[in-house]
Structure formats: structure tokens, C-alpha cells
Amino acid sequence: MSNNSNSNPTVESYKLIFESSLDAILLTHPDGTIFYANSSAEELYGYTQQEICDLGRSGIADTNDPNLQVILDEMARLDRSKGELTLIKKDGSKFPAEVSTSIFKDENGNINTFMTIRDISQCKRNEKQAKELLESEQQLVEELQASNEELQSVTEELHVSNEELQHQREGLVKVNQALLESEERKDRSQEIAHLGSWELDILKNKLFWSDEVYRIFGLKPQEFDATYEAFLKAIHPDDREAVDEAYTSSLHEGVDTYEIEHRVVRRSTGEIRIVHEKCEHLRDSSGRIVRSLGMVHDITERKKVEESLNQSQKLLQDIINGFPSPIFVKDIEGRFLTVNNKFEELLGVKNKELKGKTDYDIITKELAEYYRANDQKVLEEGKAISIEEEADLIDGHHTFIANKFPIYDNNSQAYGIGSVSTDITELKKTEEILKESEERLRLAQSLGNVGIWDWNTITDELHFTPELELLYGLIPGTIKTYQDWRQLTHPDDIEKIEAERDEKIANHEAFDLQFRILHKSGQIHWLSAKGGAIYNDEGDILRVLGINSDITDRINREEELKIFMNELERSNKELEQFAYITSHDLREPLRMIISFLQLLERRYKDQLDEDANEFIGFAVDGAKRLDAMTNDLLQYSKITSEKREVKPVNFENVMEHALTNLKVPIEENNAIITHDPLPTINGDEQLKVQLFQNLIGNAIKYRSQETPKIHISATKEKNQYLFSINDNGIGISQEHLKKIFTIFQRLHTQEQYEGTGIGLAIAQKIVHQRGGQIWAESELGEGSTFYFTIPY
Secondary structure, three states, rough: OOOOHHHHHHHHEEEEEHHOOOOEEEEEEEOEEEEEEEEEHHHHHHHOOHHHHHHOOHHOOOOOHHHHHHHHHHHHOOEEEEEEEEEEEEOOOEEEEEEEEEEEEEEOOOOOEEEEEEHHHHHHHHHHHHHHHHHHHOOOOOOHHHHHHHHHHHHHOOOOHHHHHHHHHHHHHHHHHHHHHHHHHHHHHHHHHHHHEEEEEEEOEEEOOOHHHHHHOOOOOHHHOOOOHHHOOEOOHHHHHHHHHHHHHHHHHOOEEEEEEEEEOOOOOEEEEEEEEEEEEEEEEOOOOEEEEEEEEEHHHHHHHHHHHHHHHHHHHHHOOOOOOOEEEEEEEEEEEEEOHHHHHHHHHHHHHOOOHHHHHHOOOHHHHHHHHHHHHHHOOOOOOOOEEEEEEEEEEEEEEEEEEEOOOOOEEEEEEEEEEOOHHHHHHHHHHHHHHHHHHHHHHHHEEEEEEEEOOOOOOOOOOHHHHHHHOOOOOOOOOOOHHHHEEEEEHHHHHHHHHHHHHOOOOEEEEEEEEEEOOOOOEEEEEEEEEEEOOOOEEEEEEEEEEEHHHHHHHHHHHHHHHHHHHHHHHHHHHHHHHHHHHHHHHHHHHHHHHHHHHHHHOOOHHHHHHHHHHHHHHHHEEEEEHHHHHHHHHHHHOOOOOOOEEEHHHHHHHHHHHHHHHHHHHHEEEEHHHHOOOEEOHHHHHHHHHHHHHHHHHOOOOOOOEEEEEEEEOOOEEEEEEOOOOOOHHHOOOOOOOOOOOOOOOOOOOOOOOOHHHHHHHHHHHHHHHHEEEEOOOOOOOEEEEOOO
16 A cells, blocks of 8 residues: 555644654554554665555564464454564564554544554663673672682692782683673663663662663662662652562562562652562572562553553444444454444343354354354455344344455464444345335236336436336337337327426426327227426436326227217207107197096086096096196206206205295195205206205105104305205105105105106206205105205
């Protein structure tokens, strides 16, 4: 990856600090690519910044170093790490380094890694040399002691010559000179490594410090009392008791070595430093501890880096804990290194309980093998893959899309597997519902003889469902563009329906069209097209969608019905004309028959016997009834045959005229007639008077033993008025309710109730003429209510 530090706000913010650092500093992305290396890193590795960024972490570290896994494990646990690693320079040489890492978030919220690298080759060499020097010093001291003893023995026992003594003296001088040089080298090594040494003569309570110990404690030799008690005073007050306890306990318990970390306070500045001490006790020939040797290592900077690393690792854990998706990291053996809170929640197991465990420890063997196989696939392919996985969790069965990826070390060796999963359980349920819905839709299209289309007006692509193409008699997949459809549309219809459709779409309205198509069979079919358009924010048309249905049978039936209705209308007109002519022409001979019968009755009444007079009476009554029926039939035919003037009709006036016409039967029967306020509606007033007169007259005629009570009301509905005429008459049985509006239909004999049986038929025809409906509700002996509607 190329070095893009110039565009990175985090690098720019701290660039001066990074470039001022003597330690090598690298900034990396989570995938291990390096996006910044300071100049110290260039000097350390021998590469340019660009070369370091191109190599990445795997190109600059020895992957065979066992400490690598230790640091990675610590990184996984704590979001930071610190340790020693073997790194590789450009010339191929390897060197030891102290590496500290921490996770941080940049100004854009992106997670990155901050890495400091310190070459400790010299420190290692100094430590080794210091150790060798100490061993050499001890050996020289022992040799000197042996030489002194030998010299004394020789002096006392053999009295060697002065030449031999001089020679021995010169040897001792050389030994002392070597000791001095060794001491100087040791001091220099200790200074470089921030590593000091000390020695305590327990019997004399004399404490010896190397120069580096003085530097670490911030003291000068003349300022230090060189006793154990003076040493304790230099310890931080909060650590003093623990340090004293560690030392004295080791003496009392006879422990030869111990280690401890503690703080010291530099007297001159008050600065607090952190040190790591190692102590070893020496014994005399009787086994008594007489001397203590120790090492003091200033680890303040290392501790600071460790603290920073701990914070970074915690930051990384906090970041993945904030993800709503379950996340885990495993090693290549399948052992969990870390998981986030969502993973804990779904599995019901804490992160600390999972670390070091495998899937086999927490789920069924079958499911664990399934997951393990997927993890192995990621490692084998060496790249990120997405896999659909299922799991039975504490809240039920779930389906996930697991995005799994290998995790590599600096040498490009995979050491782990990461996974970020997305719960698609609800999506899968939705897909199942959608699949079922699509199946139902396909079935509905097939059974309903309909199909759906989608036209992309930008690309001119046109998609027909298979069901729609079948309506055209085509093989599915034939229709691909708008022009394909145009060629199958009847040429006499295409321009008309396009104009109607485009006008509706321009007004953002749905369209409803009917047109003919050229069916594959060669026949002409009729289709209905209902649909609308989809627009962008600027109002431009993106797509037009619709549904087509084959209405060929309906169009054919409508055409047949139209022919039938025309024929029926012609027939009805002929019948009405026939009825009018018949009823009009019949009245003249009927009047003549009635006149001559009445004349015969008057002239020959006394000359005829009783039977003859009765027969003549029957003939006269029959002729009169026939005349009344003929007159009613004439009125019935006039309802539709005569041209009527439609104008506002005040039904209050209609009621008044109808009651005036019925004055005689009302008074004879003492009928009580009431009504609610009545509306004004367009219509023919004469017919409405006849309508009310017929219905109210019937209510009076078919009265019960009680005084007739009749109530008229009108209620306004959505687009019509509902009238009701209620009475307390004799009522009508249920079986006769359907017959009462039939012309000349009578439910009683002439002797019981007079009339021709055409009054309700006339009322029905008047209501139907204005598009209304009429019906009755009644129970025998319970009165009746006639309802009719008049649109407005």
C-alpha cells in the first residue's frame, strides 16, 4: 500500500512529534497495511517510507519468532501489547526490537494501530557483555584471592625469590587493570541499557551502587548515605513497605533470589520512575547470607507504552462491542481469542469464559463441525468469504451471513480467523413470505387471465411476466422492448391509447385503457391496461408499470348485450305503443257496449225475468271493470311514452296534491296521515303525485279494523333520498311480497277490495324511470312499509 500520510489528518496532527521521535513509529490499518512510517523507521530498516508501506507488517518481521504469537494473544486480550520481536532489515539481517502497539481512533472515527519500535540490539549486546563482565569480575576476584593465598603460602613456606615476587606483582597489576577496564565497560553498558547494578554488604550495611543506579534514582554519590535505610528513603512512600518486605522476607525465608517492580522518587525533580529489580543473595561457607547483589532496570518508558497499549486494546474492544453484529476472532485451531458484546448476548456466554475454548465446547458436535469446516475453507482459500450459517441461540433459530476472513502476521502467515455476521433471520422470513406471495400472484395471474408489465422509460426495456406473454399467445421472454409491444398492438388503437396514457401520466394520474392486440393465433383480442408511473424528485418519469387483463369475452358479451338491449328497447317501445293504441281504441267500443247494456236494462227491465236482469247487471259490471283496466293500462303506457319536463319538484306540494285527490277515502276512513319534512328533487311533479297517491291510497284501502295511521318520511343518503310510507293496515304475507308490483296482480277478490291490480306496477315504473328502487317490508296483520329511492 502506498504511503498516503499526507492526506491523513491523524498523521498531519502529530507529524512533528512522530518525526522528532528517536523510536521507529508505524501507523497501520486493521488489515495490517502500513500507511505511515517516520524517518526513524527508515533509518532502522534501511527502507524508504514508500517501501515500508508497500511491504506491510508481514514484510518486516520474522514470523518464526515465538514471541510473535505471545504479542498477538496479548493484543487480542488487552487492545495493546508490548514485547520483544525479531525484525528484518532491507539487507536481510535480523535484529531484536522492543515493540509496543496500541489501537486508536482517528478524527474520522476509523480504527488504526500505533506501533513504536526500538532497536535493542545494543542493549542485548550490553546485557550479554555486562553478564560476561560480571562473570569475568567474579572469576578474576576468585583468581586474585587464589593468587593472594598462593602468594602468601609461597612467601611463608617457600620464600620465593624477589624476581618471582616482582613477576607475580606485575601479573596482579595486569589483573587489576583488566578489572578496571571491565568495570568501565560495565558502567557504559548499564548506562546504555538503563540497567544498573548494586551490592549490599549485609554485615557492614554498606551499599554499593553503579553509576547508572545513581542516574535512575536521580542522586549523586555525595548525596547518598550508601546504606540500606538510605535506599528505602528513595523508594516511593506507597511502595516502600512492599520493597522492604520483599527483601527482608527473602532473608528470613532463605530465598536466594526475588524480583519486584516499584516506583522511586528522584529527589532533585520529584519525578517518579518505575524500576524492575532483581536480587540474588550470596552465602558464606557456613551457608549464612552475607551479601546481596542486584540489578535495577528503569522500565518507566516501557510502562508508559504498556499503558498506552492497554488503552488502545480496550478502545478496540469497545469499538467491536459497539457493533450491532456478532463478531469473533479465533486462532487457527478454532480457539476463541475475543468476541464482542453482541456475540455474548446471542450465545449467553461471557467473553472471558469463551477465551481458549472452541465451538465444540459450547454447541453441538454437528454444528461445531459445520462451523469448523467453514473456518477451514477461509484458511485454505486465504481470502475473505461470505457464508450463510444457521444457529440455535437462546432466543431461537437464527440465520446469519457470516463474513469470515483470515488474519495474518507480519510474515503473511495466517494465525487466526475473524468473523462479522449479519442476522438475516427476519430477511429470510420475509423472503419466504415474498416467495409465497409471488407464487400466489402467479397463480392469481394465471387464474384471473391477467399479467403484469414494467417499462423502463430510460432504457426502453419492457418486462412482461410469463402470464402476460401468454395472453398475447407468445413464448415467455419474447417481449423485450417497448417497440416489441407496439408491433403487437392494433394499429387503429395505438395512437389513441398512447395519447390517453401520456396525458394521465403527465398529470400524475393512474390510467385505465382498453385496446385491441394482434394475438399470435391471428385473432383480435381485447385487453384492459391499468397502471401508473414512477417519478424522480424532479418529476421526470423513471418507470411505467401496469396490469393487463384479457377482456375479450367481456367485450363480446357487452356487444351481445348491447344488441339485445337495443332489440329489447325497440320491442318495449312497440309494446308500449301497442298498449297505448289498444287501450285507447278499446275504450270506444267498451263505452258503446256499456251504453247499450244500460239502455237495454232501462228499456226492458220490466219485461225480463229476474235472471235476465241479473245477467245484464253482470255484463255491465264486467264492461265497466274492463274499461277501468283499459284506462289504467293507458296511464301505465303514458309514463314512458310521453315526454316529461324535468324540473325541481317540492315534495311538500306533491304530498298536498296527493292528499287533495284522496280527500274522499281519507274522510270516509278517518285516516290519520303525518309526514316529516320532505325535500325538493328534480323530476316530473305529475308522476310524483301519482306515485304518492297510489301508495297512500293502497294504505287506506287495505286498512285493518283500527283507524288508518300513515306516516311518510324522507332521509338523505349518499346520492339519493330514501322515502318510506308506513301504515298499520292488514299487512302482506312474505310469499306475496315479490308479486305485488306485477301488473294486474291481485291478492284479493273484487268483492273484497275493488281495483284493477295495476296501481303498484305504475308506482314501480315511476320510480324506475328516475333510476330508483322500490320494495316493501311487511308481516301479515302487522302493517306495511313501502320504501323507494329517488336519486338527486
